Amino acid sequence: MSTTDEAVRALLLLMPRLVGRAKRVPVPEQLRSFAPRHLSLLSYLLFDGPMTVNELADRLEVAPTTVSLMVGELGRAGVLERAEDEQDRRRRIVSVTEARRPAIEDWLARGARAWRVALDPLTPAERALFVATLRTYESALE
Structure with missing residues (x-):
């Protein structure tokens, strides 16, 4: 790309295809009612581990x-659980249940492989x- 305008044109044409493909990734049956709006939350818990x-x-x-x-919604559905923090019993640590972990990992794996x-x-x-550019783009849209 020789100019910013050419790059903008290419990205404006590319982004709808990327979003469309991402939306076609099948959501596991047991997560269908939660997954789209909770993807980031589930991703953080899988990639970074349990947290408050x-x-x-x-x-x-x-x-x-x-x-x-x-967390309450996902907890009632058996996707997440809260446990007492061993270091501070007043705090609760949120994690993905072992029963749901494989389905969530499989769901996120395709995107992770592509990235x-x-x-x-x-x-x-x-x-x-690249990551900073995408964050800047996201911020500029708001």
């Missing part, structure tokens, strides 16, 4: 009450620039 509601709220950039409601194919050839600096 406040930690999830910070990462998702939403209020803790919003996360608490989502690895796209990102592996890049240098660490190029990967960081």
Whole structure:
């Protein structure tokens, strides 16, 4: 791409196809009523491990009450569980239940594989620039 306008045109044509393909990834049966709006929450718990509601709220950039409601919904469905924090018994740690973990991992695996194919050839600096660019794009849309 020689100009910014050419790159913008290419991305405007590409983005709807990317979103369309992402939406066609089948959601596991037991997650169909929750998965689309809880994808980021489930991803954080799988990739980063169990954490508190406040930690999830910070990462998702939403209020803790919003996360608490989502965790409650997913907990009633048997997707998430809350356990007492061993270091501070006043805190609750949220994690994916072992019964639902395989379905969630399988669901996210296709996207993770595709990102690895796209990102592996890049240098660490190029990967960081790519992620920063997508974040800037997201912010500019708001």
